[in-house]
Amino acid sequence: MLCSSCNTGTLMPTRIDGNGPVCYQCNHCNGALLSLAPYLDWVRTQPVPVASTQSFEDEAKDTKRALPCPKCSRIMLRFNVLADKAHGLDFCFHCEEVWLDAGEWLYLKAQGLHTRITSISTDPYQRRLRDQALRESAQQRFRTVVGDEGFNEVQRFASWLKNQPAREAILRHLSNEARE
Template sequence: MRSPVGHHPRLERIELEQGLIAYRCPESGGHWIRAEHYWKWHSTRKDTPPASTPALDEENHPVSEYDDAVKLCPDSGTVLTRYRVGHGHAFRIDRSTTGSIWLDGGEWEALKAENLHHTLHLIFGAPWQKAVRDQARDETHRLQLIQRLGPDLHARLEALHQELAHHPERAAALALLNSPLKHEPLPE
């Protein structure tokens, strides 16, 4: 079985976690996890909810020179499909039509650090991917507002937005903000 990246060296069988068989690329440090091995390992796990995923600094994201490369499934030869992890992670993971997973070097460790490694299968689901798209859309909107309003005004408005969120006179405050400005009378 050959690696889907680099010069396609033979994958080395390893135990990625206790009871989780994977195949490691000696060139890239990536991991191939067959679906049957993941589900067998997953079935022995105690239910531990994933930790909340705070936004990470860009420098903490694993960066792979193979991130944009077309990767082929080591088992079936089909093209792997990329899925954005999101939730503070800038990288994507790849999945085969067989259900098996390719993680570029450092991605398993990043997922494990955020306690997402044992719920890896959720990343491929529609609810997860919708949340990733919604998060990206919201961030784009926020950046457009900052560009249009300027960072100072945006920050002040964001603080006011937070303050008014649960204020008992929120409606009156919004009415004031929406009312036309009155001009000061000119001095005589």
């Protein structure tokens, strides 16, 4: 099978990361085509993962263009892994395959997501990412308006306020003060 990512290499059967699930890996770009059925069988034998506390040197390459499935040539659907949109996984639901660019398996392991690849393509997962990105964007806009020092002070106050039994009264008071 010809690699549809680099269009140069051949996909050869192997195991990801030596003892990971069976896949077809490109002998040129090191991308991997992961079949979901054997992957799910492999997942059932794995302990529950946790995100790594080690820093991850991001050597993963992420193809930003639409990829055709190496098996059926249909365009694979891309799903973001995290809200930062740094990496996406390409799924072919017709063939039940996932394309991992070189280094993405290690990236997924570092995030504690290598045993949850199928959840990445779900609507609830993607919705959470969109909500997180919106929250982060709003925080950044607010930081721009009030500056770093003001932002840090508001964050400190919000953290203190969260644990106050009279929280609602404090907020009402601040709202009334702002109107005067």
